[in-house]
Amino acid sequence: MSDTRYIRIFDTTLRDGEQAPGATLNRAEKLEIAHQLAKLRVDIIEAGFPIASPDDFEAVKAIATEVKGPRVAGLARAIEEDIRICWDAVKVADVPRIHTFISTSAVHMKYQIKKTPDEVLADTRAMVSLAADLVRTHPEADLEFSAMDASRSDPEFLAKVLDLAVQCGATTINVPDTVGYALPLEFGDFIRELYRLAPSLEDVHVSVHCHNDLGLATANSLAAVRAGATQVECAVNGIGERAGNASLEEVVMAIRTRGEYFQSETGVDTREIARTSRLVSSLTGYVVQRNKAIVGRNAFAHESGIHQAGVLSEASTFEIMTPADVGLADNDIVLGKHSGRHALRAKLADLGYTLSDAELGDAFKRFKEVADKKKAVTVLDLEALVSEEIREREDQFTLTSFVNQSGSAIIPTSQVELLARGEVKKGRSFSNGSVESVFAAIDDAVGISGSLADYQVRAISSGKDSLAEVRVAVEVNGRSFNGQAVSFDVMEASAKAYVRAVNNAAAAGEV
Numbered sequence: 290m291s292d293t294r295y296i297r298i299f300d301t302t303l304r305d306g307e308q309a310p311g312a313t314l315n316r317a318e319k320l321e322i323a324h325q326l327a328k329l330r331v332d333i334i335e336a337g338f339p340i341a342s343p344d345d346f347e348a349v350k351a352i353a354t355e356v357k358g359p360r361v362a363g364l365a366r367a368i369e370e371d372i373r374i375c376w377d378a379v380k381v382a383d384v385p386r387i388h389t390f391i392s393t394s395a396v397h398m399k400y401q402i403k404k405t406p407d408e409v410l411a412d413t414r415a416m417v418s419l420a421a422d423l424v425r426t427h428p429e430a431d432l433e434f435s436a437m438d439a440s441r442s443d444p445e446f447l448a449k450v451l452d453l454a455v456q457c458g459a460t461t462i463n464v465p466d467t468v469g470y471a472l473p474l475e476f477g478d479f480i481r482e483l484y485r486l487a488p489s490l491e492d493v494h495v496s497v498h499c500h501n502d503l504g505l506a507t508a509n510s511l512a513a514v515r516a517g518a519t520q521v522e523c524a525v526n527g528i529g530e531r532a533g534n535a536s537l538e539e540v541v542m543a544i545r546t547r548g549e550y551f552q553s554e555t556g557v558d559t560r561e562i563a564r565t566s567r568l569v570s571s572l573t574g575y576v577v578q579r580n581k582a583i584v585g586r587n588a589f590a591h592e593s594g595i596h597q598a599g600v601l602s603e604a605s606t607f608e609i610m611t612p613a614d615v616g617l618a619d620n621d622i623v624l625g626k627h628s629g630r631h632a633l634r635a636k637l638a639d640l641g642y643t644l645s646d647a648e649l650g651d652a653f654k655r656f657k658e659v660a661d662k663k664k665a666v667t668v669l670d671l672e673a674l675v676s677e678e679i680r681e682r683e684d685q686f687t688l689t690s691f692v693n694q695s696g697s698a699i700i701p702t703s704q705v706e707l708l709a710r711g712e713v714k715k716g717r718s719f720s721n722g723s724v725e726s727v728f729a730a731i732d733d734a735v736g737i738s739g740s741l742a743d744y745q746v747r748a749i750s751s752g753k754d755s756l757a758e759v760r761v762a763v764e765v766n767g768r769s770f771n772g773q774a775v776s777f778d779v780m781e782a783s784a785k786a787y788v789r790a791v792n793n794a795a796a797a798g799e800v
């Protein structure tokens with residue numbers, strides 16, 4: 290169909306998503322997610338906010354250098370230093386973008402940026418022009434302008450700002466519902482009104498960025514698509530500031546499932562959705578609720594007998610999409626204990642992992658350990674094991690052994706041995722709880738005093754022989770670091786997850 294519109298998916302998992310409390314990601318983790326977003330074939334990756342800190346700058350630059358396919362954007366306030374630093378971080382990308390923003394609502398102008406409407410117009414002119422000059426030095430670069438708190442702005446004034454931004458060189462104009470205040474019908478009308486008041490919007494891409502404070506982020510984004518928007522900003526699993534952003538998987542699958550209604554399509558490879566969701570959940574420590582649309586554990590589970598019978602005779606009776614559409618179908622048995630190194634290498638290549646020979650050797654050893662204890666090794670198991678292998682590449686601390694004694698009649702005690710920056714370090718502790726004593730023993734060995742902010746255990750698959758995944762959030766010197774690990778043994782997974790958080794703290798210079 291010739292009039293199908295292409296909707297650009299702008300992923301902000303690594304910028305707005307990472308602003309979710311406690312979702313902090315380090316550079317290696319951001320790169321891992323960015324590579325997966327490229328496999329998911331999003332159109333734009335917003336890699337971070339380069340002025341925010343040297344770490345942010347380096348992470349954005351690393352993604353711009355390494356990750357091929359999607360456009361790589363950096364965020365910048367409409368301030369000269371922000372824009373120049375943002376450009377320095379993204380300009381190495383094949384297709385870079387500066388994304389600059391200024392507030393346009395009365396309440397933001399008065400209290401947040403303390404500028405008059407005329408000053409906002411002047412800044413828009415000056416800063417969008419500056420950013421446009423910078424992106425013109427690169428053949429593929431482009432420029433996005435956002436009006437912060439657009440949905441609570443006076444439409445006439447907002448339209449003036451947007452027209453001006455287009456005149457000064459912005460080619461994507463974003464209309465954010467920054468505080469999640471909009472309602473779907475109203476937001477659709479608002480976008481139509483802006484097209485009417487600011488005719489230059491017809492010449493550029495109109496984008497929306499909706500927050501989920503009223504649970505309406507996806508609905509508002511879709512209303513905007515229906516009203517003419519051609520870019521949606523969203524985050525995997527809907528993470529982000531406060532109640533989060535529009536969730537990528539919901540927006541993409543709604544457009545795909547109801548393509549005829551929207552007369553639209555996206556370029557996302559939906560079969561990568563489930564894996565991307567698991568990766569983001571695991572690295573941010575944000576668990577996906579069971580009944581979450583598209584990516585929740587129960588999203589395709591039919592419980593009632595009537596529904597089950599229907600799906601068995603004809604899937605479309607109760608399924609509007611299939612598990613295969615979102616990449617959930619191949620989670621079953623993949624390898625067994627007789628599978629060899631070649632089979633493992635082939636399966637890992639299918640999953641998109643490229644390992645060196647030494648890493649493959651290690652992965653094979655761990656695979657065999659799992660296969661000996663568990664009849665069928667699934668994609669989920671492999672993913673968990675190999676991800677861990679890859680994340681250990683730059684570790685400064687490795688757990689070499691631990692002993693833990695606990696029970697109802699004794700005080701739990703633990704001893705651990707770590708390889709700490711090449712040196713063997715031992716630690717011991719006794720505490721009220723068994724997990725607590727292992728963590729305290731690691732603190733003793735490393736010489737820190739971490740405080741546990743969050744602790745979660747989950748089975749990777751079903752069955753008593755499942756691998757256990759533990760996620761922790763550990764505060765070191767007032768900063769929070771996530772760690773995750775898998776093992777058959779919950780205590781071992783706990784210890785390794787804690788050591789991973791210590792490594793993340795070390796990478797950030799806190800240990």
Ligand code: MN
Nearest residue numbers: 305467498530
């Ligand atoms: Mn936001």
